[in-house]
Amino acid sequence: MPKLWNETIDAHRHAVREAILDATAQLVEAGGLRSVTMSQVAERTGIGRATLYKYFSDVDAVLLAWHERQITGHLQHLAEVRDRAGTAGERLEAVLRSYAAIAGQRHGGELATYLHQGEHITHAERHLTGIVEDLITEGAQAGDLRADIPPAELAQYCLHALTAAAGLTSKAAVTRLVDVTLDGLRPVP
């Protein structure tokens, strides 16, 4: 087959895969992780079940792919927030506020625990920890953040403290959680 034809097939397969994950996102949004079935995904995507099974072997595989795409999107967003103008302290605050908002959306339950054990999560956590650690290092050098504790440890402190957002029910409470967490990073008088 000519190269162009292969590229067209690849583009088509990619578009179908994205459409499947878009449909999955809508179903998760509407009914939660546990509610998603292969039949619903096929119907919402506008493809047959047989076609869906050519892309994904079961509903767990669909959810894992959807979750990987979510995590990648979150990381890209956080990297963009980091790259905005401002001091390291301001950019750190912006990154932590965005992260807390994401952590506040986290879906609970066994299936969420399963998804969060994937390798993509380990990789994403390492990447995010690096972003936060670098900003803390820069902020400590500028005198805006405490310099008496290793930045790597402060990064772990922040990201663990902010996982408390998953149990909070209002945006105001998430804002307060980030305030308290940031107060732990201030220079010691």
Add this chain to the structure above:
Amino acid sequence: MPKLWNETIDAHRHAVREAILDATAQLVEAGGLRSVTMSQVAERTGIGRATLYKYFSDVDAVLLAWHERQITGHLQHLAEVRDRAGTAGERLEAVLRSYAAIAGQRHGGELATYLHQGEHITHAERHLTGIVEDLITEGAQAGDLRADIPPAELAQYCLHALTAAAGLTSKAAVTRLVDVTLDGLRPVP
């Protein structure tokens, strides 16, 4: 059977069960959660495999019972620490230092995740959150801790921040983590 006889049997069963869990604790300590087998537990306890199976249906049941006993012991210890002399702020600090030391010992991996999904954990977390929340309420009333954020939210902040202890490799780092977490609780100037 006379009542005394029943009591003797109950006491015997209880003693054997405790001995099984002691042996399990030693095996977990030596080789980690995954290493524990029914044969080893029976051998270390000094009972036959057939007897062990009268107490527990499989190794997961043994580990769950061992873990429940661990958690109960941790909670009793934390309640004792809370009840020592001192201001609410001092007692909170003591409770959080003890909790961080426990969180630092946590065994990782899938099996740990499985154990931590049990109902006993939900109950223990609620109990612990209550202990911390009460001390924060008292400390805020005394002016030693911040009063601008609801104590329930500050309790969630503390306990989540301290889960970072699980990834730390030295006691000094765990001490620093508690320091930073407590700094987030200080009254806002």
